[in-house]
């Protein structure tokens with residue numbers, strides 16, 4: 001049995017920044033971080049496109065689990081905004097949320113991110129152009145670390161943190177129990193106790209988080225799911241947006257259903273990648289800061305949010321079912337030319353090869369209209385034509401659509417404004433709380449709770 005003042009469950013951005021801030025503000029406290037995945041250097045996804053082509057279901061998954069969490073191999077886009085990426089501001093206030101996101105940015109810059117660029121929508125003429133075309137450009141500043149520099153920052157942070165906290169990798173916490181003095185955590189045959197506990201288990205820990213809320217009688221609320229496709233097109237088509245903003249977060253209200261469709265995770269001259277969430281293969285994208293690793297294509301997601309409440313309320317299962325359907329038909333991710341979708345026919349290897357856009361992900365050519373519900377597909381198609389007005393060529397025949405992209409959100413855990421559950425001393429932060437959905441919000445929530453524990 002090992003005892004600590006504070007135990008952090010999960011070493012994603014939320015857990016990392018909690019540990020970092022506890023080290024600065026309360027160095028007298030003993031801190032342990034329990035992480036289900038490997039340490040950073042041991043994280044390797046076996047998919048190499050040759051011997052291992054698709055996900056073989058490693059446990060733990062090196063993409064989602066381990067030091068750095070789900071964001072370790074991400075594009076490292078730290079968006080500083082209250083307009084998207086989570087609702088942290090509802091708990092801690094808008095100014096505090098922004099100030100913590102800036103603080104996180106400073107730490108990233110100090111730890112290897114210097115030299116990367118910060119982009120901003122402030123004063124952008126694109127705002128007006130979007131408005132004139134029925135689109136809304138959301139406000140944000142974004143630091144783009146890039147997959148490569150993001151990794152360097154994590155390496156540097158780990159080198160510091162391991163001096164200040166005890167890290168236990170390959171340590172999946174199975175149970176949390178409340179005791180008189182605090183909490184007891186069981187991980188396999190190991191037991192830990194602590195006075196205070198910060199849970200930061202991200203998306204991959206969503207099912208486990210539900211079981212903890214059940215066992216400790218913590219109320220939860222269902223959250224939404226975002227479903228759509230990843231668009232890939234020649235980088236030149238979007239360069240006037242991406243050169244100025246790096247990422248344009250653009251929202252469109254469809255004429256047919258008045259649904260909101262939004263762009264998400266834009267990767268200028270990046271690559272499209274597979275993502276594995278609990279064994280389901282979906283699509284994502286990222287890009288590198290290193291010039292030699294840039295491609296000729298830009299990719300971004302187009303997503304429609306769905307939130308179910310009565311009688312069915314499991315929004316995530318709805319998203320999972322659609323993703324499973326694409327996995328069943330395509331053996332993984334499906335790719336289709338926009339021209340084929342509009343002509344009501346599937347894409348084939350030959351049609352893709354004859355196109356002018358070279359796919360950066362080896363996906364199965366197919367027909368997304370057999371996978372995505374009509375309402376969602378109609379919304380996406382409408383938005384592609386709306387984007388074509390500000391970035392002509394978006395609705396080109398050879399534009400590639402990969403499906404499906406699903407953004408799962410954890411159920412919202414009932415928390416007070418300190419991000420503390422009804423059990424004093426038990427905090428839930430990051431994406432696992434349902435409050436955040438991004439690197440910057442998850443990291444900021446970690447700093448916030450650490451300061452609360454340090455007594456500020």
Ligand SMILES: Cc1cc2nc3c(=O)[nH]c(=O)nc-3n(C[C@H](O)[C@H](O)[C@H](O)COP(=O)(O)OP(=O)(O)OC[C@H]3O[C@@H](n4cnc5c(N)ncnc54)[C@H](O)[C@@H]3O)c2cc1C
Pocket residue numbers: 009010011012013014015034035036037064065066067068069070071072073074075076077078079085171172173174200201202203204205208265275284285286429430431432436437438439440442443
């Ligand atoms: C491919 C990809 C690209 C992305 N790109 C971006 C981007 O550019 N910008 C952006 O803002 N966001 C991006 N995101 C989202 C971002 O990564 C997450 O919002 C962020 O990582 C959330 O941080 P977190 O600490 O809450 O959770 P996570 O990063 O998910 O970390 C949680 C950690 O907890 C561990 N864990 C789970 N259960 C347990 C348990 N029971 N016991 C012990 N440990 C456990 C997991 O192994 C994991 O390491 C991306 C995500 C992916 C997958």
